[in-house]
Amino acid sequence: MGRAVWNILGDGPLTTGVTAAAPQQGLYALDEVSDEGLLGWQERALCAQTDPEAFFPEKGGSTREAKRVCTSCDVRAECLEYALANDERFGIWGGLSERERRKLKRRAV
Template sequence: MPAPRPRNVRVQLPWESPAPPALPVVDVPAWTERALCAETDPDAFFPEKGESTRAAKRTCFVCEVRTECLEYALAHDERFGVWGGLSERERRKMKRSRLTVSVREAA
């Protein structure tokens, strides 16, 4: 004798298609609407290894939301691309120096 099925369990019937997976909800910061990078080629901001970041950085340096963009990247640990005028390596260095300063201030 088969084991009884628990009540309130939905069983998918063979002729039913599975429900599509839910898409994640993404909060897009308001400042992104004013970002100059939204009007340019995204490939410039995510260059392949060894390619130049100059074009992206030039755009960032005249962008009105540069500070917000950089703070967002630092807070969300963005590991790829140019954000707020800095590459991933430059953001890592900045984050380390901020940690060093806060440790010194705490001592």
């Protein structure tokens, strides 16, 4: 059985980890979320099975290994969507670096 999740702002992406028994003023009920949860895709991500340091290289460090892992990951799209929605500023998410995600966001505007 899932749980109800409430969007605090009433628009935009879900705020994770916020649950309530009933809506309150300013909160809007959303569809029920499966037991897997909003971030369940992370359990299926290939990066969860590899060295996390590869996905957060030092400034100027290589992103090649992380991006190689991302190319064969089944949840790459969900990962990128999460990073864009949550303005992740560090690391490789969905196969893109911080700079590549910024460019992608600029083109979308």
